[in-house]
Each structure stands twice: as structure tokens, then as C-alpha cells.
Amino acid sequence: MMQEEVNEATSVLSVYGHTIKVTEALQDGDTLTFIIVSQKLSGTGEYHVDRTYDDFEWLQQHLYAQEDVPGIQGVIFPPLPMRPQANASAKVMKQLGFLGLGEWQPYCKALETFLRQVAAHCILSKNKAMEVFLTSIDPPGRQKVKRNIFNRLSQAVGELRKEGHKDVDEFFQTERDHNLVLTGHARTAAEKFLDVALTEQKIAVACGHFAAALQICVENGDDPEKRAFSRVCAKLSEVFDSIKKNMMSVAVNDMNTLGLGLDLDWRYQEAEREMLFRRTCKLVELENARKNAERAKPVKKSAMEEVKKAAEGEFEQICKVAKQEIVKLNQERVGTVQKSLTQWCEQQLQTAKEGADIFNQHLQAFKAMA
Amino acid sequence: MASSSERNPPPFPASEKPEPGLSDMADGDSDSDEGADIFVSNSLPTSVSRGVSQPEEPADLFGQETPTAKPNRVYSDDDDLFAEAQADLSSDTPGNSARKDLSTSSGLPSARSPAALQPTSLEQLEEEEAKDCFDVDVAVTNPEKVGDGMNAYVAYKVSTRTSLPIFKSKVFSARRRFSDFLGLYEKLSAKQSLHGCIIPPPPEKSVVGMTKVKVGMDDPSSVEFVEKRRAALERYLQRIVAHPLLLQDPDVRDFLEREDLPRAVNTQALSGAGFLKMINRASDAVSKMTIKMNESDTWFEDKFQEVDTEEQQLRKLLAVVDSLVSHRKELCVNTAVFAKSMAMLGNSEDNTALSRALSQLAEVEDKMEQLHQEQAGTDFFIFAELLADYIRLLGAVRGCFDQRVRAWQRWQEAQSTLQKKREAEAKLLWANKPDKLQQAKEEINEWEAKVTQYERDFDRIGMTVRREVLRFEKEKAKDFKSQIIKYLEAMLQSQQRLVKFWEAFLPEAKAIA
Numbered sequence: 001m002m003q004e005e006v007n008e009a010t011s012v013l014s015v016y017g018h019t020i021k022v023t024e025a026l027q028d029g030d031t032l033t034f035i036i037v038s039q040k041l042s043g044t045g046e047y048h049v050d051r052t053y054d055d056f057e058w059l060q061q062h063l064y065a066q067e068d069v070p071g072i073q074g075v076i077f078p079p080l081p082m083r084p085q086a087n088a089s090a091k092v093m094k095q096l097g098f099l100g101l102g103e104w105q106p107y108c109k110a111l112e113t114f115l116r117q118v119a120a121h122c123i124l125s126k127n128k129a130m131e132v133f134l135t136s137i138d139p140p141g142r143q144k145v146k147r148n149i150f151n152r153l154s155q156a157v158g159e160l161r162k163e164g165h166k167d168v169d170e171f172f173q174t175e176r177d178h179n180l181v182l183t184g185h186a187r188t189a190a191e192k193f194l195d196v197a198l199t200e201q202k203i204a205v206a207c208g209h210f211a212a213a214l215q216i217c218v219e220n221g222d223d224p225e226k227r228a229f230s231r232v233c234a235k236l237s238e239v240f241d242s243i244k245k246n247m248m249s250v251a252v253n254d255m256n257t258l259g260l261g262l263d264l265d266w267r268y269q270e271a272e273r274e275m276l277f278r279r280t281c282k283l284v285e286l287e288n289a290r291k292n293a294e295r296a297k298p299v300k301k302s303a304m305e306e307v308k309k310a311a312e313g314e315f316e317q318i319c320k321v322a323k324q325e326i327v328k329l330n331q332e333r334v335g336t337v338q339k340s341l342t343q344w345c346e347q348q349l350q351t352a353k354e355g356a357d358i359f360n361q362h363l364q365a366f367k368a369m370a
Numbered sequence: 371m372a373s374s375s376e377r378n379p380p381p382f383p384a385s386e387k388p389e390p391g392l393s394d395m396a397d398g399d400s401d402s403d404e405g406a407d408i409f410v411s412n413s414l415p416t417s418v419s420r421g422v423s424q425p426e427e428p429a430d431l432f433g434q435e436t437p438t439a440k441p442n443r444v445y446s447d448d449d450d451l452f453a454e455a456q457a458d459l460s461s462d463t464p465g466n467s468a469r470k471d472l473s474t475s476s477g478l479p480s481a482r483s484p485a486a487l488q489p490t491s492l493e494q495l496e497e498e499e500a501k502d503c504f505d506v507d508v509a510v511t512n513p514e515k516v517g518d519g520m521n522a523y524v525a526y527k528v529s530t531r532t533s534l535p536i537f538k539s540k541v542f543s544a545r546r547r548f549s550d551f552l553g554l555y556e557k558l559s560a561k562q563s564l565h566g567c568i569i570p571p572p573p574e575k576s577v578v579g580m581t582k583v584k585v586g587m588d589d590p591s592s593v594e595f596v597e598k599r600r601a602a603l604e605r606y607l608q609r610i611v612a613h614p615l616l617l618q619d620p621d622v623r624d625f626l627e628r629e630d631l632p633r634a635v636n637t638q639a640l641s642g643a644g645f646l647k648m649i650n651r652a653s654d655a656v657s658k659m660t661i662k663m664n665e666s667d668t669w670f671e672d673k674f675q676e677v678d679t680e681e682q683q684l685r686k687l688l689a690v691v692d693s694l695v696s697h698r699k700e701l702c703v704n705t706a707v708f709a710k711s712m713a714m715l716g717n718s719e720d721n722t723a724l725s726r727a728l729s730q731l732a733e734v735e736d737k738m739e740q741l742h743q744e745q746a747g748t749d750f751f752i753f754a755e756l757l758a759d760y761i762r763l764l765g766a767v768r769g770c771f772d773q774r775v776r777a778w779q780r781w782q783e784a785q786s787t788l789q790k791k792r793e794a795e796a797k798l799l800w801a802n803k804p805d806k807l808q809q810a811k812e813e814i815n816e817w818e819a820k821v822t823q824y825e826r827d828f829d830r831i832g833m834t835v836r837r838e839v840l841r842f843e844k845e846k847a848k849d850f851k852s853q854i855i856k857y858l859e860a861m862l863q864s865q866q867r868l869v870k871f872w873e874a875f876l877p878e879a880k881a882i883a
Contacts, residue, residue: 178720185715192708199701206694213690217683225843226676232850239858334724338882341727345879349872356865363858366851 012126014041015134017119022112025104026050032084034111038134047135053083055133056111058140059118062129069123071314073278074321076329077124078117079267081110106255113264123321165280169319175326176276183273186266193262197254204247211240231369239362246355253347261340265333272329279318286311506532506611508626510604513596515587516547522584523547526600528607530626536618538627548575550625551603553634554610557621565773566834568842569616570609571762573602601751605759612845670832673839674771681764688757695754698746702739709735727882734875741864748864752857760846767842774831781824788817 019039026033033050040047060080066072084107115134118124132140167173214237218230289311293304512527529543555572558564579595586592607626610616625631709732716728795810 178718181718182715185711185718189708189711189715192704192711195704196701196708199697199704202697203694203701206690206697210687210690210694213683213687217680217687223843225840225847228847229843229850232847232854236850236854239854243861330721334721334882337724338727338879341731341879341882342876345872345876349869349876352865352868352872356862356869359858359862359865363855363862366855366858369851 013119013131013134015039015047015119016041017116017125020112020115020119020134022108022115025108034108036115036134049134049137051133051139055139056080056114057083059129059133063118063124063127066123066127071317071319071321072123073282073314074275074318074323074325075121075123076268076272076275076322076325078114078121079264079271080114081107081267106260109256109260110264113260162281162284163277165284167280168283171323172276172279172319176280179269179272179276183266183269186262186269190259190262190266193254193259197251197259200247200251200254204244204251207240207244207247211237211244214240235362235366235369239359242355242358242362246351246358249351249354250348253344253351257340257344257347261337261344265337268329268333272326275322275325279315279322282311282315282318286315506530506534506617508604508607508611510600510607513600515583520584523549524583524587524596524599526603528626534617536623542627544626544628544631546625546631548599548603549634550631551606553631554621554625556634558610558616558619561619564615564619565777566770566831566838567613567615568763568766568770568838570606570613571766572606573599598751598755602755602759605755669836670771670774674768677764677767677771681761681768684757684761684764688754688761691749691754691757695746695750698742698749702742702746705735705739705742709733709739723882727878730875730878734871737871738868741867745861745864748857748860752853752860756850756853763842763846767839770831770835770838774828774835777824777828777831781821781828784817784820784824788814788821791817 015038019037021037022034023037024035026035031052033052036047036049036051038047039045057080060077063077118130119134124130129140167176214233217233218237219226220230221227286308289304289308293301293308296304507530509529510526511529513524514526515522516525517523525545525547527543528546529541530537531541533540551572552575555569558569576595576599579599582589582592583596587596610622611626616622712728712735713732716725716732719725719728791810791814795807795814798807798810
């Protein structure tokens with residue numbers, strides 16, 4: 001835990017971080033607004049604020065921009081879900097994964113997780129921007145924050161070569177290697193699970209079509225034989241309506257529990273990867289500074305030594321924070337995965353039991369039919 | 371009339387005893403040597419020996435038959451015999467009195483309103499038949515590839531279990547190939563005596579499917595194809611033996627019993643969509659007829675329209691089911707891929723508890739894949755095949771409506787020929803040519819008989835069609851209902867298995883941290 005004093009740009013959060021809820025998503029034309037509720041520390045009630053995605057980005061940028069916090073680059077920043085888009089391209093849909101399914105519940109949950117993670121982070125929670133974001137009635141200012149090193153890894157195309165730079169520390173080298181593998185697998189798992197959930201939805205829709213088509217076969221007539229068949233069709237339509245609802249539940253359970261869990265997991269792995277990359281870049285910088293200091297002509301030597309010292313100091317800070325963050329992540333991850341697996345299992349068990357009950361009822365009704 | 375029967379009773383196997391009523395099935399029957407009846411609840415006099423189909427007896431053959439829903443019911447073909455046997459029968463089961471009512475009016479060629487007769491006696495007969503029902507169970511199993519290369523074929527075991535005396539034994543089997551089944555259909559549809567009957571169509575040929583099988587029966591798509599065909603052939607035979615008239619047909623018996631059948635050759639017409647094409651062509655030909663039928667009874671027109679509408683509806687349903695089946699198969703594939711990805715994730719985890727849980731999750735998902743696979747199979751074999759069968763059956767229904775129209779045509783044409791002959795005779799009378807006159811008179815007699823004959827045929831077919839359609843609709847509702855029950859039972863079972871999977875996994879998930 002960081003015990004160092006921080007400057008006046010920080011504050012203590014006045015809400016209970018674990019009570020933050022993103023309760024709703026309201027659509028008004030093109031604008032999407034999220035309602036965020038949190039419990040006051042003072043116990044005197046709640047804060048209700050409405051924020052757009054732009055406001056979330058504002059918050060994130062402010063968190064990134066804390067250059068004077070020592071070792072800030074060693075922080076694994078809680079990942080913010082991608083911007084939601086209507087009529088997104090296939091590529092964007094794929095990146096959004098579970099969060100692009102058009103259901104707002106998973107997306108709100110992901111935003112909520114983001115805010116809670118920030119509030120729980122010992123360094124990040126102290127940022128004033130967080131307090132403003134959660135408590136201010138007016139939306140936070142929309143001015144653009146200056147570009148910083150925290151922009152997405154993928155944008156630093158030329159820098160990517162550095163990612164493979166050999167490390168000086170075994171702990172970090174191992175972690176980098178492991179993270180690379182894990183990130184790939186976690187992303188694949190999330191994608192494949194999304195495919196499963198989407199197919200379940202397709203099945204539900206097809207069952208709905210079948211139920212509707214059967215209704216068309218139902219006729220009211222005098223002919224007793226026709227009536228018998230009509231009754232069969234009507235009842236079968238009900239059956240398939242039940243199957244549809246059951247299948248939808250299965251898909252929704254998938255999305256809200258394991259789906260979100262897998263999605264969060266791989267985005268966190270990505271966040272860790274970004275942090276490790278920042279550290280590696282700093283390492284490269286440091287090594288260059290050392291070389292420069294060594295080779296410097298006497299005139300420049302003291303200046304180079306200064307630079308070298310500064311780099312060494314920063315690097316040390318980053319490593320310290322990074323190590324803590326990595327340990328914390330690996331611990332928390334287990335708990336997070338456990339929670340999402342357990343919830344998933346419990347919900348699916350519930351749905352399966354309900355399904356069995358309903359099918360049994362239908363079966364008895366059919367058997368009892370004349 | 372019994373006296374008009376020229377046919378000798380078919381030889382009865384010495385060992386076979388006649389079938390008593392259902393309740394008496396366990397008892398032996400000491401009167402068995404009479405061997406006369408194949409009718410369960412009636413102890414008929416020995417003169418009732420014409421238990422099998424008789425194509426040469428037109429007039430009273432099916433006239434008094436009433437449609438029932440009971441499968442495997444075997445009727446007397448000639449209820450006039452009941453009229454004679456009234457004394458013997460009156461003490462018997464109540465339903466016979468219904469038959470008496472029918473038979474008293476049987477001899478009247480002008481019995482134009484069988485429909486009026488049918489409703490009450492139908493109910494009575496139904497009650498009676500609910501009491502008696504004897505089995506013919508047919509199964510198609512053990513598909514085996516015979517031969518090699520492009521001449522290879524698949525032989526199926528056709529097993530029959532029955533208590534009917536018309537068969538030589540109670541349990542028997544024969545090996546048949548697909549073309550044998552097609553051949554049976556060809557024979558049945560060609561019979562004049564079965565005109566108006568809804569003859570169940572066989573499954574379709576498939577060049578693609580069979581070629582794969584000829585190459586090798588081991589890959590999953592061949593296995594699926596053979597299973598699909600086996601099940602379809604079984605349903606086909608089950609529908610045939612469920613039909614009271616078809617069950618009596620000697621060709622059906624031969625098919626079930628004979629060791630070897632002559633190879634059926636003219637089965638080209640029944641490839642793929644060929645069957646439906648054939649029916650549609652016949653329908654078109656009929657609708658293009660110049661002489662339109664005047665329907666005194668709108669029943670036929672209305673029903674024909676209903677059949678058409680229903681066929682469209684079933685086609686729509688089938689399309690939806692097909693897409694459902696393909697999505698389920700997709701779910702299988704996706705589940706398997708996901709399971710693999712979880713296994714890989716589990717393997718790369720350092721934390722042992724997490725690693726174990728993820729591996730177990732991968733196993734659960736593998737089990738789910740199995741479940742989805744079965745579910746896809748259930749959807750397919752129960753619904754898709756059921757709908758496809760009924761679409762084909764509706765085609766057969768349309769076919770028998772067409773047969774009726776053609777019978778009407780024949781009658782009309784005979785009437786107009788008769789008219790021409792009469793005019794010719796009148797001319798000859800006028801021209802006074804006595805030698806030619808004799809011939810003309812003979813021709814008139816000949817055509818008068820034909821007109822009577824064809825009119826009877828037309829009436830008979832009409833009644834057959836009505837009866838068949840009623841029976842078909844009953845069977846259809848029953849069939850759908852029983853298939854749906856099967857489906858729900860399968861669904862329930864897989865849900866229960868699902869519950870078990872989740873219950874087993876939950877402690878594993880909780881044990882991680």
C-alpha cells in the first residue's frame with residue numbers, strides 16, 4: 001500500500017466505493033446517458049448523477065494525466081469498456097464483444113465495475129476527478145486533456161518493437177511472458193463464449209418463429225378432427241414459446257455472469273500488458289540514459305548524469321508500484337473468476353430447474369389431452 | 371352378395387388359429403380348425419373367408435366400410451355376409467348390429483347417401499373397435515452394407531411381430547433393400563381396388579446420400595443418412611400396416627414375409643422430388659380437364675382446398691424447424707470450441723485452484739456439447755421428419771382426390787359413348803340394316819354395363835376418399851400428439867441432465883478461492 005503523501009490535486013472520496021451503481025442507460029436520440037448512484041460516506045443519503053460516455057473518458061484521461069504521482073506508470077489502470085456504437089462495424093462489434101450485444105444491462109455492469117475498481121484503488125481513488133465525476137450535479141468539463149503516454153498501446157505502432165526488449169528482472173520477464181500467453185487465451189475464451197451466447201439467442205429466435213408459425217395453423221372450425229389437430233398445434237406453440245424463454249434466460253445468464261467475467265478478465269490482462277509495456281519503455285529509456293551518461297563528453301557529463309539519475313529514480317518507482325499491482329491483480333483475479341463462475345453456475349442451475357418444471361407441466365398437459 | 375363371389379378362399383395355414391377377442395387372447399381356441407375368421411371380436415361363420423383384398427369385386431367391396439381410427443383393424447370386405455349370418459351374430463358384441471344396419475342397405479346400387487349412414491354407425495363401430503385391437507408391430511433395423519463399390523447397397527432387417535392369422539408365423543423377419551420398399555409402393559398405387567386410398571409414400575431417393583454410403587458407412591454424415599433412412603422406412607411400414615385395407619394386401623404380406631422378393635426395377639420415378647412432381651403433374655392434368663365436375667357435394671372441393679392450405683403451412687413449419695436444427699448444430703460446434711479455449715486458459719494458469727476449476731469447466735462444456743448434439747437430433751428426428759412425412763402424405767391425399775376426378779371422367783366418357791351408340795342404333799333402325807343392328811344392340815348393352823360399372827366405381831371411390839380423409843385426419847392428430855409427447859420427454863430428460871451437470875460443477879466453482 002502506498003503511504004506517500006500526495007499533492008493537493010487529490011482528495012478523499014466521499015462515497016462508499018462498493019456502493020457505486022450504474023442503474024440505468026437512457027437513450028434520447030443519439031445521446032446515451034447513464035445514471036450513477038452512490039452512497040455518501042456521511043450516511044446522509046445518495047448521490048445521483050447522469051453521465052455520458054464522454055464523461056467517462058474525461059475521467060479516464062484525468063487518471064492518466066497524474067504525471068506527478070510517483071510510479072503512476074506502474075499502475076494497472078482499470079479498463080474502461082469501449083465506446084458503445086449504434087450500427088457498429090463488424091470489427092468494432094468483435095472488440096466490444098459482450099458489451100456490444102445491444103443489451104444495456106451487461107454494459108452498465110461493466111461501467112459500474114470500472115468505477116468501483118477506480119474507487120477501490122489506493123492511488124486512483126484520490127484523484128479529484130473521481131470525486132467530481134461521482135458527486136457533481138453538473139457534468140464535468142468537456143475540455144480535452146492533453147495527450148499522454150497512456151493512449152492505447154495499439155496507437156504506438158513504432159514503439160511496439162520495444163515490447164520484446166529483454167528484461168533485467170526475472171520476476172518481470174516471467175510476468176511479461178505469462179501475461180502475453182494469458183492475454184491471448186483470455187481473449188479467445190471471451191470471444192468463443194460470445195459465439196455460444198449468440199447461437200443460444202439464435203435458437204431462441206427460431207423457437208419463437210416456430211411458435212408463431214404454429215399459431216397460424218390453429219383454426220376454429222366445427223370439424224372435430226380439425227379441432228383436435230388445432231388444439232395440438234396451439235399447445236405445441238405454447239411449448240415452443242416456453243423453450244424460447246428458457247433459451248433466452250440461458251443466453252442472458254451467460255452474458256451477465258461468465259460473459260462479463262471473461263470479458264473483464266481479458267481487458268485486465270490487456271491493461272496489465274499496457275502497464276508492462278510502459279515499464280519496458282522506461283527500461284529502454286533508462287538503458288539509453290546510462291549509455292549516454294557513460295559516453296558523454298565531460299562537458300555534457302553532469303547533465304547526462306542528472307538525466308540518468310532521474311530515469312533511475314522513476315524506473316525504481318514504477319517497478320515498485322508495478323510489482324504491487326501485479327501481485328494484487330493476480331490475487332483479485334482468482335476471486336473475480338470464482339465469483340463469476342459461481343454466479344454463472346447458480347443462475348444456470350436455477351434456469352435449468354425452471355425449465356425442467358415447465359417442460360414437465362407441458363408434458364402432463366399433453367398426456368392429459370383427449 | 372356372397373353368392374356372387376367367384377373367388378376361392380385363400381388357403382389357411384393348418385397351424386394357425388383364429389384370433390379371439392382381446393380379452394380372450396390368452397386362451398386357446400378349440401374351434402381353431404375352422405380357421406375362418408381374422409376378425410377379432412366376431413366369431414363368423416366359415417363362409418366369411420374372404421379376409422383378403424379382392425380387387426375383382428367392385429360393387430359391394432368398400433361400400434359399407436366405415437372409417438375408424440384404430441390401427442391394424444382388419445375389416446370384412448363383404449358385409450353382405452353379415453346379412454346372412456345375422457342369426458349367428460346377433461348374440462355377439464353390440465357393434466355387429468351396426469354392421470347389420472349397413473349391410474341391409476348394401477345391395478342397393480342406388481345407395482347414394484352413404485354419408486348419411488356413416489355418422490351414427492361410425493360412433494358405434496368406434497366403440498366396438500376400442501375393445502378389440504390386435505397387433506402388427508413392424509420394425510426396420512440392422513442396416514448392413516452388402517457388396518462393394520458402386521454396386522453396393524444397404525440391406526435392412528424388417529421384423530414383424532403379429533397375432534394375425536393371415537401371416538404364417540407370429541414373429542418373423544426378412545432382409546429388404548430400399549428399392550424393395552419403393553417397389554411395394556409402386557404395386558400398391560397401381561391397384562384399382564386401392565384407388566381412393568391414401569397410400570403412404572415411401573422416403574425419397576437420394577443419389578448423394580447413397581453414393582457416400584457406397585464409399586463408406588463410417589463417417590458421421592453417412593451414419594446420419596443411414597439412420598434417417600432407416601427411421602423413415604420404419605415409419606413408412608408402420609403406416610402401411612396401420613391401414614386396414616393395405617394390411618390385407620397380399621403384396622404387403624409378401625413384403626413382410628417372403629424370403630426373397632423379385633427385384634423391383636421401375637423405381638426411377640420416385641427419386642427425390644420425383645414423387646411430388648408426379649402428383650403435381652396429375653393435379654395439373656386434372657385441372658386442365660375440359661369437362662368440369664359439378665360437385666353436388668361441396669365437401670370434396672372444400673377438403674381439397676384445406677389440404678392445399680395445410681401443405682403450405684407444414685412447409686413453412688418445416689423451414690423453421692430446419693433452421694432450428696442447424697442452429698443447434700452450430701451450438702454444438704461453438705460449445706466444443708469454447709471448451710477447448712477454456713482448457714487452454716486453464717492450462718496456462720499458475721494458480722492451481724483456478725487452473726483446476728477452469729479445466730473442470732471445460733469438461734462440463736464438453737458434456738453440454740454432447741447434450742446439444744442429442745437435442746439437435748431430437749429436433750430433427752421428431753419434428754423435421756414428422757413434418758416432411760406429412761407433407762408427402764398430403765401429396766398422397768391430393769392424389770386420391772385426383773383419382774376420384776378421373777373416375778368421374780371415365781364415367782362421363784362412357785355415358786357419352788353410350789349416347790353415341792344409341793344414336794348409331796337409331797340410324798341403323800332407320801336405314802333398316804338388320805345384321806348391323808344386332809351388333810349395335812350388343813355394343814349398347816356392353817356400354818350400358820360399363821356406365822353402371824363406372825358410376826359405381828365413382829361412388830365407391832368417393833366414399834373411400836371420404837373415409838380415408840377422415841381416418842387420415844384422426845391419425846394425424848394422434849401422430850403429432852404422440853411425437854410431441856416423445857419430444858417433451860426427451861427435452862425433460864436433457865433438462866434434468868443439465869441440472870445434474872450444474873449441481874456437480876457448483877462446489878468446484880465455489881472451492882476456487
